[in-house]
Amino acid sequence: MKPSHVCSLFALVCSSAVSAQSYVIGVEKLAFTPHYSIDAQGQYQGFARELFDLFAQTSGVELSYKVLPVEQLLPALLSGQVDFKYPDSESWAQEQKAGKTLSYSQGVVDYVDGMLVAPQRQGQPMEQLKRLAMVNGWTPRGYQERIDAGQIELTYSDDLRQMIRQALRKDTDGAYFNVVVATHYLDNIRARPGALVFDPELPHNRGSFHLSTLKHPGLLERFDRFLVEQHAKVAELKARYQVEANLDSEHIGLEQWKVDFLKRQQSKDANGG
Known part of the structure; x- marks a missing residue:
């Protein structure tokens, strides 16, 4: 291969690497299992981490996580230290957000x-x-x-x-x-x-937890499409982590074994057993 061709190929590879979109999600330094938590090495983990990693993999973007105390997270978003905040909601901290035009994703998970x-x-x-x-x-x-x-x-x-x-x-x-x-x-x-x-x-x-941003509404639109297009995988993650366990039933807050027991009893009663 001629040197000029080698240089051209090298430039193309470097250009592709540089053009990869990279964003920082600000997350809470909080034990909030099964939604999310921070491990002993300070790494973000749980349902939210797997969800955002899946989005990154399917969308060709690079995501990193900046772990901050809860009270520092919104100021970090508003000052541009992070690109996104999770979790967030339009109804939260309205006084602090006054005069700022934030964008929100559709609901990520109900609570x-x-x-x-x-x-x-x-x-x-x-x-x-x-x-x-x-x-x-x-x-x-x-x-x-x-x-x-x-x-x-x-x-x-x-x-x-x-x-x-x-x-x-x-x-x-x-x-x-x-x-x-x-x-x-x-x-x-x-x-x-x-x-x-x-x-x-x-x-x-x-309510619902949302992903918010001040500067990147376009990526939120891509994230919303991801939630729809990857609905089956998102549903599997929610089921595995039990983040919405029994929220829409009369058994909310009960351990799953009790729910299963009550359902069996109701079935027996309905069948005259």
Whole structure:
């Protein structure tokens, strides 16, 4: 091969490497399993990591993850330190976002935030709630009026582990958190399945996690198409990580074995067994 041809080939390879699109997603330094968490080496992992890696593989872009404390994540997006923020929602931190034109993806995964109580307290009216355990930075939607009136006292914790401990010790009457995450923690990490249960009769909030950006709405459109075109693979990831487990049923917040047992009982009753 002639030297000029070698140089041309080398230039083409270098040009392709340089032209690869590379973006940084800002993510939370938070144990939020099964949605996401940070391992001992500081690496982002969980459902969200696999989802974004799959998007990168199918879209020909390069993605890296910048792990930041929750309170630093939005400022990092607004100042351009990261290209994207996950998770995010148009309804979050509206005062901080005032005057900024952010773009949001379609919903990535649905969630329910609500009250977890001891089983014997399930079904009691909200008036019986006097002390409520919270993780710093969370907002207990539906309870603010009673909080402002001094009828509910908030006890803040640094993380889920500390908050759950308070509720299990009955230092508080309940804990407000993401139901799937709290249930996963109780079932798999704390090894206390059923010690706290979601109370669907108390105020709770349904929503979706979104990917947001200030400067790259075009890539969000590609991400939205990916969610549609790769729906089967995304659904498989959600099922494997159980990030939306039973969200649309009356069994939300129950361990899966209990759900299966109840369904078998309902089937037997329906068949006269």
